[in-house]
Amino acid sequence: MSPPPHLAPSSGAAADRLFRLVTAGAAWLVLIVLGGAAVSMAWGGRLAFETFGWRFIASRDWDPVSGKFGALIPIYGTLATSIIALLIAVPVSIGIALFLTDIAPRWLRAPIGMAIELLAAIPSIIYGMWGLFVFAPFMAAHVEPWLTGKLGGLPVIGPLFTGPPIGIGLLTASVVLGIMIIPFITAVARDVFNAVPSSLKEAAVALGSTRWEILSRVTLPYTRSAIIGAIFLGLGRALGETMAVTFVLGNAHDLSPSLLMPSNSIAAAIANEFTEADTELYRSSLIALAFLLFVVTFLVLCAAKLMLMRVGRTHGRSQ
Amino acid sequence: MKSRILAVAAAALLTAACGTNEGNQAQRAAGSQQITGAGSTFVYPVLSAWAADYQKHSGTSVNYQSIGSGGGISQVEAGTVDFGATDQPLKSDELAKNGLAQFPVVVGGIVPVVNIAGLASGKLKLTGPVLADIYQGKIKSWNDPVIAKLNPGLNLPNAAIATVHRSDGSGTTFNFTHYLSQVSPAWKSGPGEGKTVAWTGGVGGKGNEGVAAYVKQLPNSIGYVEYAYVMQNGMTCALLQNAAGNFVAPSADSFAAAAATADWAHAPDFNLVMTNAAGANAYPIAASTFILLHKQPKDKAKSNAAIAFFKYALEHGQGQAKKLDYVPLPDALVKQIETYIGANIK
Numbered sequence: 001m002s003p004p005p006h007l008a009p010s011s012g013a014a015a016d017r018l019f020r021l022v023t024a025g026a027a028w029l030v031l032i033v034l035g036g037a038a039v040s041m042a043w044g045g046r047l048a049f050e051t052f053g054w055r056f057i058a059s060r061d062w063d064p065v066s067g068k069f070g071a072l073i074p075i076y077g078t079l080a081t082s083i084i085a086l087l088i089a090v091p092v093s094i095g096i097a098l099f100l101t102d103i104a105p106r107w108l109r110a111p112i113g114m115a116i117e118l119l120a121a122i123p124s125i126i127y128g129m130w131g132l133f134v135f136a137p138f139m140a141a142h143v144e145p146w147l148t149g150k151l152g153g154l155p156v157i158g159p160l161f162t163g164p165p166i167g168i169g170l171l172t173a174s175v176v177l178g179i180m181i182i183p184f185i186t187a188v189a190r191d192v193f194n195a196v197p198s199s200l201k202e203a204a205v206a207l208g209s210t211r212w213e214i215l216s217r218v219t220l221p222y223t224r225s226a227i228i229g230a231i232f233l234g235l236g237r238a239l240g241e242t243m244a245v246t247f248v249l250g251n252a253h254d255l256s257p258s259l260l261m262p263s264n265s266i267a268a269a270i271a272n273e274f275t276e277a278d279t280e281l282y283r284s285s286l287i288a289l290a291f292l293l294f295v296v297t298f299l300v301l302c303a304a305k306l307m308l309m310r311v312g313r314t315h316g317r318s319q
Numbered sequence: 320m321k322s323r324i325l326a327v328a329a330a331a332l333l334t335a336a337c338g339t340n341e342g343n344q345a346q347r348a349a350g351s352q353q354i355t356g357a358g359s360t361f362v363y364p365v366l367s368a369w370a371a372d373y374q375k376h377s378g379t380s381v382n383y384q385s386i387g388s389g390g391g392i393s394q395v396e397a398g399t400v401d402f403g404a405t406d407q408p409l410k411s412d413e414l415a416k417n418g419l420a421q422f423p424v425v426v427g428g429i430v431p432v433v434n435i436a437g438l439a440s441g442k443l444k445l446t447g448p449v450l451a452d453i454y455q456g457k458i459k460s461w462n463d464p465v466i467a468k469l470n471p472g473l474n475l476p477n478a479a480i481a482t483v484h485r486s487d488g489s490g491t492t493f494n495f496t497h498y499l500s501q502v503s504p505a506w507k508s509g510p511g512e513g514k515t516v517a518w519t520g521g522v523g524g525k526g527n528e529g530v531a532a533y534v535k536q537l538p539n540s541i542g543y544v545e546y547a548y549v550m551q552n553g554m555t556c557a558l559l560q561n562a563a564g565n566f567v568a569p570s571a572d573s574f575a576a577a578a579a580t581a582d583w584a585h586a587p588d589f590n591l592v593m594t595n596a597a598g599a600n601a602y603p604i605a606a607s608t609f610i611l612l613h614k615q616p617k618d619k620a621k622s623n624a625a626i627a628f629f630k631y632a633l634e635h636g637q638g639q640a641k642k643l644d645y646v647p648l649p650d651a652l653v654k655q656i657e658t659y660i661g662a663n664i665k
Contacts, residue, residue: 063517064488065510137536164479166537168522251486251523262522268486272525275387276488276514 038294045288047281056288062253062269064277069285071292073253077263078296081174081245082238084259088178089185090231096182097189098215113190120183128247131176132168136248139175140167144260147171159257166250171259173249177241181234188230192223225308232304239297242267266293352624357384358391358404360526361490361545362608365425366404368639369632376631379624388490388514395419395611401618401625403611406490407514408590418614420663421588422656423607424632426578426646428546429495430569430604432554434534435461435476439555441568444469446560447502447595447603453541454482454499455509456519461539476539483533483542486523488514494606495543498594502603543604546574547644561603562595569602574646577605583652589659605646615665626660633657 042049048056048069059070096116100109144165151161163169196219204214220227250262251272266289277283356366363385370381386394388405395403396417404424414421431450433443445453449465452458458465461475485492493514500507510516522537524530527548534542534554541557546569549556558566567573580598581591593605610629616622633656637647648656 061517063510064515065513065517068517132532132536140536164481166481166522168533168537246486246525247529251525252518252521254520264523272487272523273515276389278389278392278488278514 038291041287041291041294045284045291047284048288051281051284056285057292060253060255062264064273064279064282067279067281069281071266071285071289073255074264074266074269074289075292075296076255077170077249077265078239078267078293080170080259080263081177081249081265082235084171084174085177085181085238086231086235088175089181089234092178093182093185093230093234094189094227096186097193098219100186100190101193102211102215102219116183116186116190119179120187124180124241124243125247127176127180128244131172131244131248135176136167136172138167139172140165144171148260160259163256163258163260165260166262168248168250169258169260169262170249173245173263173265174259176244176248177238180241180244181238184237185230185234188233189223189227192226192230193219196222225311228304228308228311232301235300235304236297239300240267240293242271246271266290266296352379352621353382354379354401354621354625354628355382355384356391356402356404356610356625357386357394357400358611359388359406359490359608360385361406361427361606362404362425364547365636365640365643365645366632368643369628369636372636372639373628373631377627379628381628387488389488392611395613398613398617401612401616401621402629405609405611406606407493408592408607408609409588409611410590411587414588414611419611420614420660421590421609421611422629422659423589423609423648423652424629425640426574426593426605426607426648427644428569428574428577428602428605428646429491429498429543430546430549431541431543431557431559432531432534432549433541433557434536434538434555436538438473438475441556441558442470442473443475443555443557444560444566445557447498450559451499451503451506453480454484454519454521455506456482457505478539481537481540482518482521483530483537483540484518484521484523485515485527485530486525489526490514490606490608491527491543491545492516494592494594494604497592498604501595550644559603561599561601562597563599563601565599567600567602571641571644571646573600573602574605575649577601577603578607578646578652579649581605583655589656612664614663622664626664630657630660 052059052069055070057071057075059068060072061068061070062073063069096112100112104112144167147161148163148165152158200218200222201214204218209217245265246268249265249268251264251268252262253264254262256263270286270290274283274286277286363383366381366383370383374380383404388407391400391403392405392409394400396419409419409421431445435443445466446469449458449469452465459479460477461480462477466475493512496506496510496512496516500512510518522533524533524542527544530542530544531548531552531554534540535552544554548554549569556569558568560566576598577593577596580601581593581596583589583591589609593607595603596605612622612625633648633653640647
């Protein structure tokens with residue numbers, strides 16, 4: 001079914017218009033889906049917002065029997081696990097990426113790079129199972145008693161490491177999340193480190209820079225904005241992770257200062273409770289939680305954008 | 320929404336995974352009747368075993384989706400499935416509102432399991448109020464005098480009790496908390512009964528398997544799981560004192576005793592939770608799953624097919640139920656159910 005030859009010139013213009021329409025449609029579709037999701041979640045959660053108002057965000061109640069719901073604990077659990085996961089994942093990922101691009105011998109780069117990509121392909125439920133059956137007992141037997149013994153008595157940070165070593169809780173969930181997001185941050189970081197022009201690095205070498213100076217003064221500043229983007233990509237994934245967190249977070253609606261105690265996250269609460277949420281208000285509260293996760297993620301992305309703009313500005317000024 | 324899609328996908332995968340030869344039969348039986356149901360996950364293993372047997376027997380295929388009791392109720396109310404299954408019986412006025420009939424199909428039990436080093440299964444004795452106090456954090460240690468008094472001669476550790484509960488809404492939690500509400504006024508006025516309640520402390524495991532895994536891993540922990548999980552995982556169970564004052568072990572016999580002594584005759588629409596049954600050998604946390612059917616179905620043929628299926632299951636499904644660690648209903652109750660179906664479903 002090829003078009004007749006005499007139509008060829010005009011069909012080129014038509015094809016161009018069609019192409020434009022298709023791509024624009026695809027782009028608009030994203031906005032429509034996103035807006036539709038936000039609106040439908042806000043609509044589904046309206047009963048909870050109407051009933052509890054602002055208290056929904058500030059309350060630590062979660063009592064399906066008497067119909068009192070509050071999102072404070074899931075919000076706290078979501079943010080705390082994601083932030084600790086980032087604290088673990090970012091240095092490790094950047095270390096891996098720098099090693100792969102600048103330090104590792106050439107024959108080692110492909111196997112490690114491949115391993116990282118494989119790590120990204122592991123389904124999250126496998127991480128959850130591993131966390132529950134292998135990592136949590138290890139934390140309970142070795143890491144948590146040590147943390148409680150060494151750090152539990154200290155002022156200020158001491159309360160973070162108190163409580164019985166049960167192996168299931170915020171810290172374990174954070175470490176598992178950290179391992180899960182390492183491949184995402186590493187993959188982006190490696191690609192942008194590879195994109196640093198070798199002329200810049202060679203110039204630094206010519207000026208007598210050490211390897212560390214090249215990394216800290218050439219590679220990292222040059223790729224700063226892309227690295228921040230990579231970090232927020234990882235954070236976005238950590239915020240919404242459901243399965244792995246459900247396995248190791250403990251799923252308890254408790255607010256404890258200790259990182260060793262069980263908590264809950266927004267995604268885990270929804271996954272756990274949605275199927276049997278049998279009152280209107282209960283279901284609405286879970287949908288409202290989903291909306292809040294959406295809002296939290298949106299705010300995080302806004303923060304990333306702001307940070308990128310500021311980095312761009314200061315960077316521009318210093319040159 | 321995601322979780323529901325996941326659950327449905329998982330159920331679909333499960334049926335696909337264990338359905339290789341059932342698929343062939345379905346093809347053979349193509350053109351014959353197909354009935355669909357949805358609801359309780361508790362009843363899923365035995366219901367699918369019955370469905371496979373029934374298809375060989377009659378050619379009718381039964382497609383059951385274990386999406387949870389809440390989902391089962393709303394789907395049968397909406398008429399998208401032919402029958403629903405719920406672990407928490409509906410009240411007569413709720414049934415009347417949607418024109419539904421309800422009857423139990425199988426009995427199981429919910430068993431407190433513990434992880435205490437050196438303790439053999441069936442040695443620890445607990446009462447309902449003590450269990451409630453443990454779960455409310457009022458009894459904090461295994462060597463608490465109250466527990467010691469129930470267990471003279473048993474050497475219990477001076478260790479904090481870690482409680483494990485279900486993190487997902489479930490009929491297991493409903494029956495467990497229903498029992499605690501029956502025997503402990505403090506529990507009744509505190510957390511109360513429901514498929515999820517506001518727990519005091521402890522960790523939440525997803526599903527029976529999650530609770531079983533947590534109890535196995537946390538030293539000095541206590542949890543509650545369905546009987547089948549106790550058997551399959553070789554867990555350490557505790558004895559519970561029943562309403563007659565005896566300490567009974569969970570077993571098919573003690574669940575059957577609970578089902579037999581429960582006062583079904585005076586429960587309209589079988590709206591009865593079997594916890595704290597009166598019999599001398601009755602297990603105190605016996606539970607049942609209830610089937611929901613429309614009283615005046617739009618599709619009469621399908622409704623009749625569903626009734627025929629449950630008749631078959633109640634009369635001939637005992638062997639399968641026992642094999643899967645469920646307890647078949649006592650004969651007297653089966654007769655009562657058949658009379659009820661005949662009288663209520665047109």
